[in-house]
Amino acid sequence: MIKNIVFPFFIKGTLILLGLVAFFFILFITKDIIVPLIYSGIIAIVLSPVVNYLTKKGINRTISIVLILIVLVLVVLVLVGLLSSQFVKFGDSFPTLIEDFGKLFDKSSSWVSDYFNISPRKVNSWIGVKKTELLNLSSEGIGNTIVSTGNVLVLIVLIPVYVFMILYYQPLLIEFIHKAFEANKQNKVTKILVSIKTIIQNYLIGLLLDALIVAVMNITSLLIIGIEYAVLLGIIGAVLNFIPYLGGIIAATLSIVVTLATTSSISYCLIVLASYGVVQVIENNFILPKLVASKVKINALVSIIVVLAGGALWGVAGMFLSIPLIAIVKVMFDQIDSLKPWGYLLGDTMPKSIKLKFLFKKKNAE
Secondary structure (H helix, E strand, C coil): CCCCCCCCHHHHHHHHHHHHHHHHHHHHHCHHHHHHHHHHHHHHHHHHHHHHHHHHCCCCHHHHHHHHHHHHHHHHHHHHHHHHHHHHHHHHCHHHHHHHHHHHHHHHHHHHHHHCCCCHHHHHHHHHHHHHHHHHHHHHHHHHHHHHHHHHHHHHHHHHHHHHHHHHCHHHHHHHHHHCCCHHHHHHHHHHHHHHHHHHHHHHHHHHHHHHHHHHHHHHHHHHHCCCCHHHHHHHHHHHCCCCCHHHHHHHHHHHHHHHHHHCCHHHHHHHHHHHHHHHHHHHHHHHHHHHHCCCCCCHHHHHHHHHHHHHHHCHHHHHHHHHHHHHHHHHHHHCHHHHHHHHHHCCCCCCCCCCCCCCCCCCCC
């Protein structure tokens, strides 16, 4: 009779750590394959109810999927067309922005040299070195941009194909998942699949509505202040808002930089910062809890960690995918008894009271 071997904790911990390192290394080296598949899977989950509705109405499944993808592509093309004019306008005035930044650099160098009693020659020398570094980074960035553009074009072609295939073979994929588990676990598998589908659909729909409202508020506030490229900055801010916590900071910083370059006014920058602050307060306290936060119960600490980890693993794409993926992980953890504590750790349910127990108690003096 073979006895179960019980490994010491340090061996178990080492094996788990090695397994995690191997897992994330595989995710990193296969990101060009995995990331489009994940995006396609999420889009397919969102479109699945529409496909099922059309299929129930008697429309062929293939035709239903093709019609939905055509509508989706047309919507994306309309949005790109609306934004393209703003990008062209921004690109045409980019040399002017660079010139304005140069003037700001000159003023800043004079102020630094006067305030800190530093030789203007040293300040100008440092600025010259930094300009050279920026130019070198820009030249490298052009090559990276060309490569990235090629990757984006590939994704534009691949993702619709993947979405079509996932939607078409959805019954086969679901049946495969059920067959991969024992008969006594089918109810739990069904519950997990339904929970994942519900969370992804509700989360993304709520996030899109939230982004639309934030875009309107950003554009309106920037137009009232009188900032150039208000529409473009407002939409970019709404898109960056998909990245929890960090996206709002990046969007506000970008708008402040553009405001400083176009107006050279600190007061305008402070007004823009205040407007973004007001928008964030309204969104975080009134809009987000109604549309998004009630769908995904992930605490703030975990959200920030997974966003940074996703960025380190898959870049910007990983930052956007981090919250939906960790929400899926939490759903699975909540349904597996041995992993429920980890699901609780990922959530935002605070215990009603926290009692601190001291290991060492003072003894009463005799």
